[in-house]
Amino acid sequence: MDLGLHAIGYGFAVSAEPLNLFACFAGVFIGTLIGVLPGIGPVATMSMLFPVTYAMTPTASIIMMAGIYYGAMYGGSTTSILANIPGEAASVVTCLDGYQMARQGQAGPALGIAAFGSFIAGTASVLGIMLLGPPLASVALRFGPPEIFGLLLLGFTMVTYLAGASKLKAVAMALVGLLLATVGLDPMTATPRFTYGTITLMDGIGLVPIIMGLFGVAEVLLNIEKGFHQEIFKARVQGLLPNREQWRASAGPIARGTVLGFFLGILPGIGSIVPTFLAYALEKRIARHPERFGRGAIEGVAAPESANNAATGGSMIPLLTLGIPANVVMAVLLGAFLVHGIQPGPLLVKEHPEIFWGVIASMYIGNVMLLVLNLPLIGLWVQVLKVPYGVLFPLILVFCMIGVYTVSANVWDIVIMLIFGALGYLMKKFDYEPMPLVLAYVLGRMAEETIRQTLLVSRGSAAIFLERPLAAIFVSTAVAVVVVPLVLPRFRSAIVKLASLREA
Amino acid sequence: MMSRDRVAAVTLLVLGSGGALEARRLTLGSAGNPGPGFFPFWLALGLCAVAIALLLVRPAAPPPAVASGERLGSGKVVLALAASAVYAFILPLLGFVASTFLFLLVMLTAIELRRWASSVVIAAMTAAVCHVLFKTWLNVQLPSGPWGF
Numbered sequence: 097m098d099l100g101l102h103a104i105g106y107g108f109a110v111s112a113e114p115l116n117l118f119a120c121f122a123g124v125f126i127g128t129l130i131g132v133l134p135g136i137g138p139v140a141t142m143s144m145l146f147p148v149t150y151a152m153t154p155t156a157s158i159i160m161m162a163g164i165y166y167g168a169m170y171g172g173s174t175t176s177i178l179a180n181i182p183g184e185a186a187s188v189v190t191c192l193d194g195y196q197m198a199r200q201g202q203a204g205p206a207l208g209i210a211a212f213g214s215f216i217a218g219t220a221s222v223l224g225i226m227l228l229g230p231p232l233a234s235v236a237l238r239f240g241p242p243e244i245f246g247l248l249l250l251g252f253t254m255v256t257y258l259a260g261a262s263k264l265k266a267v268a269m270a271l272v273g274l275l276l277a278t279v280g281l282d283p284m285t286a287t288p289r290f291t292y293g294t295i296t297l298m299d300g301i302g303l304v305p306i307i308m309g310l311f312g313v314a315e316v317l318l319n320i321e322k323g324f325h326q327e328i329f330k331a332r333v334q335g336l337l338p339n340r341e342q343w344r345a346s347a348g349p350i351a352r353g354t355v356l357g358f359f360l361g362i363l364p365g366i367g368s369i370v371p372t373f374l375a376y377a378l379e380k381r382i383a384r385h386p387e388r389f390g391r392g393a394i395e396g397v398a399a400p401e402s403a404n405n406a407a408t409g410g411s412m413i414p415l416l417t418l419g420i421p422a423n424v425v426m427a428v429l430l431g432a433f434l435v436h437g438i439q440p441g442p443l444l445v446k447e448h449p450e451i452f453w454g455v456i457a458s459m460y461i462g463n464v465m466l467l468v469l470n471l472p473l474i475g476l477w478v479q480v481l482k483v484p485y486g487v488l489f490p491l492i493l494v495f496c497m498i499g500v501y502t503v504s505a506n507v508w509d510i511v512i513m514l515i516f517g518a519l520g521y522l523m524k525k526f527d528y529e530p531m532p533l534v535l536a537y538v539l540g541r542m543a544e545e546t547i548r549q550t551l552l553v554s555r556g557s558a559a560i561f562l563e564r565p566l567a568a569i570f571v572s573t574a575v576a577v578v579v580v581p582l583v584l585p586r587f588r589s590a591i592v593k594l595a596s597l598r599e600a
Numbered sequence: 601m602m603s604r605d606r607v608a609a610v611t612l613l614v615l616g617s618g619g620a621l622e623a624r625r626l627t628l629g630s631a632g633n634p635g636p637g638f639f640p641f642w643l644a645l646g647l648c649a650v651a652i653a654l655l656l657v658r659p660a661a662p663p664p665a666v667a668s669g670e671r672l673g674s675g676k677v678v679l680a681l682a683a684s685a686v687y688a689f690i691l692p693l694l695g696f697v698a699s700t701f702l703f704l705l706v707m708l709t710a711i712e713l714r715r716w717a718s719s720v721v722i723a724a725m726t727a728a729v730c731h732v733l734f735k736t737w738l739n740v741q742l743p744s745g746p747w748g749f
Binding site for chain 1: 604691
């Protein structure tokens with residue numbers, strides 16, 4: 097523990113450097129802004145800002161990227177409460193009771209408890225990362241290719257199992273993602289694969305064009321088609337501090353939401369949406385008067401808002417300690433690491449302590465900033481909502497294209513992004529989830545390298561996965577994720593429920 | 601007329617078989633010594649299998665009438681994509697400011713159906729602000745046109 101305190105002290109020293117402090121502020125500010133704006137999420141924003149981070153130190157860029165993510169979680173809650181528009185998918189549940197509270201003249205306390213709940217959850221999850229991160233990293237140091245492949249297999253299985261209603265479609269998307277990852281030079285023999293003599297494809301298809309196409313451009317296209325209308329609830333926001341009674345009602349939900357969110361966030365493929373639904377459902381189930389939910393119960397705001405911020409923290413753990421992103425946002429963050437030539441994973445704590453501890457400490461500082469930033473500036477965020485989408489969407493497209501172009505100065509990368517944009521639009525129409533594709537793409541190269549190394553070592557025998565205990569645990573858990581629901585119908589219905597929550 | 605699910609499954613099947621055929625041109629190797637084509641080949645075959653399963657399996661419940669599935673490819677979507685593609689290619693030729701101005705102008709007049717005068721003003725202002733933001737403040741390298749910006 098002594099070491100832990102020392103380390104986090106070091107982290108605070110790093111994150112208090114002016115540049116890092118500024119990066120943190122810029123991150124949470126931009127994050128809140130895009131959290132407020134519907135139609136643009138943290139994934140697209142983070143990828144758009146890739147080129148900006150070139151000029152920054154790796155620590156500052158990761159701090160800023162992380163700030164955008166948890167800042168967006170905050171911003172999303174503001175619009176959910178005031179306008180019944182979830183600025184962020186993770187804030188959908190907050191609309192249920194938050195908007196009702198606003199309509200009853202309780203907008204202030206609703207916003208207040210969302211901010212405080214997020215702050216408490218964010219802080220607690222930072223503590224969680226501090227305690228769990230380093231020991232996990234030291235275990236992961238002993239992983240060889242079979243263990244890593246087993247872990248990746250488990251990750252793929254969870255992602256496809258939790259992504260939407262159709263497992264087959266999710267598996268298909270994961271396979272497409274893995275295939276896309278094989279484009280470019282073969283990692284072991286440097287043979288060009290599927291490049292057809294083009295230089296653009298030599299390095300593989302870029303992560304940035306894929307992500308910005310699937311999540312940025314596709315979203316804009318869908319909104320263009322839908323025609324975007326927004327109405328803003330003209331509530332006067334006053335008295336942001338919840339009263340004592342409201343605090344007492346919220347304490348339990350915040351605590352439970354935090355724990356639930358944090359541990360669910362660690363699991364691959366869960367993201368920050370499912371924990372909010374579960375936290376809300378949990379509170380409703382144990383409440384003495386469940387009928388109050390949906391009519392402006394403050395617990396219904398406190399629990400999901402805490403859960404999504406805690407999940408944000410939890411999802412940092414697999415990336416920082418294993419180098420495996422648990423969700424798409426973390427995949428983008430991984431991209432930001434790689435852009436600076438740093439491979440996150442078990443060695444990160446040892447090789448780049450300034451990043452590991454600096455980012456963790458910055459999340460703490462960022463949470464304080466958000467609290468200070470969010471409460472007095474709510475009026476400003478509401479104004480932002482009035483920016484007409486018609487002017488906004490061409491701008492988002494321009495930002496996406498410029499973002500992609502500046503990464504490589506290659507026009508064809510813009511074309512690739514537009515192709516993936518059209519693909520993402522069609523996938524939405526055909527009910528295919530982009531999530532398994534992107535994760536499979538990101539992890540594909542690592543999966544291929546590790547399985548090929550494993551097969552070389554074992555001379556083609558799959559038994560090696562059973563001979564090494566840790567690998568056996570990962571692989572058998574992955575098998576269990578597939579088999580158990582088939583055998584136990586009760587389990588299956590629970591998963592179907594989970595998957596449908598995600599779609600809603 | 602094929603259902604949307606079938607169109608998607610057939611597309612995946614084509615993609616999978618194409619991938620498998622292309623991967624066979626690379627060295628496959630064996631399980632004990634996998635070559636560059638090994639992983640893509642088996643992945644592509646897996647994709648074919650899943651696509652065939654998607655074709656055979658009837659959905660357990662009729663698909664819910666989701667709003668997202670209403671209609672496909674309205675003209676605006678195609679126009680936005682086409683304008684973006686044109687933008688990509690005029691960007692290195694005309695530079696950031698001019699291409700962004702033209703792009704915004706097209707988007708605002710054709711998709712937003714704003715009047716010309718207001719579109720011109722909004723497009724010009726936005727392009728200028730973006731230029732200052734990216735080039736001057738954030739120091740991002742943007743392509744310049746023949747007139748220096």
